[in-house]
Amino acid sequence: MGVIEIEVDPLPCKWCRRPLEQRRWWTPKRFCNGWHRLKYRVTQFFALVGTLLG
Ligand SMILES: [Zn+2]
Incomplete structure (x- = not known):
């Protein structure tokens, strides 16, 4: 009897x-917790604003 094993690559935060x-x-999972996700989103937001403002 085989057990289906799914190999999952470990993703870094x-x-x-x-x-x-x-x-x-x-x-x-892409982040350790919601706090890291929030900080990442904020960073992305300001990067976008910086790009738009040129
Ligand atoms: Zn993290």
Whole structure:
């Protein structure tokens, strides 16, 4: 009897680059927590504003 094993590549946190254990392959984690996600979004926002303002 075979057990289906799904290999999931460990993704690093987009903010602090810490490898994240992927428990649910259908919803891959990209951040350690919501705080890191928020800081990343804020950084992206200001990068966009900076690009628009040239
Ligand atoms: Zn992080």
